[in-house]
Amino acid sequence: QVQLVESGGGVVQPGWSLRLSCAASGFTFNTYAIHWVRQAPGKGLDWVAVISFDGSNKYYADSVKGRFTISRDNSRNTLYLQMDSLRPEDSAVYYCANLRPTDSWGQGTLVTVSS
Amino acid sequence: DIQMTQSPSSLSASVGDRVTITCRASQGIRNDLGWYQQKPGKAPKRLIYAASRLQSGVPSRFSGSGSGTEFTLTISSLQPEDFATYYCLQHNSYPWTFGQGTKVEIK
Secondary structure, eight states, X not given: OOEEXXXXXXXXXXXXXXEEEEEEESSOGGGSOEEXXXXXTTSOEEEEEEXXXXXXXXXXXXXXXXXXXXXXXXXXXXXXXXXXXXXXXXXXXXXXXEOSSSOEEOOOEEEEEOO | OOOEEEEOSEEEEOTTOOEXXXXXXXXXXXXXXXXXXXXXXXXXXXXXXTTTEEOTTOOTTEEEEEEXXXXXXXXXXXXXXXXXXXXXXXXXXXXXXXXXXXXXXXX
């Protein structure tokens, strides 16, 4: 079955960097665009970024543009999110998701940015 | 960027009630909209795609309507398992945007 498993979350200080990973299985990873979506504690869903099936196109939310970089390694069926210059407002559960045409989400990984 | 305004932010309802949630887009998005349900501690789950198409496996008491800028999610007869938070998501243009969410609580 389709599975998306995020990892790499943790507690970091403001200004630090963190790289999240998302391991995919159960579907043909290299044919789908994959997204990152986050949710701050007690808040709503916030779309973060997307990468096309072959990595040639990437789009970001304004709030992370210039600080976050999405990438993928289709040979490893893995998605990444490099997060630089982290801010307290980036604290959230980060989900990777295949949103179109299917609907598949990981369980999320928690990122906490705090001094 | 397209803004999605969702209302109400919360509502209280009883089992068996008819519930309606609305999303308004800041510009026309055709029918490029989905509705999601999220329960505490869980990932979201899509209920409706293309504004009005029921996701496979989702009960028929859920329905969606609308096109352009006004969209509605209706639960025809609220069941105990439907108490959750609901979000709309526009995928007409990047950056994609979610509505602020509607928390459906037990009256």
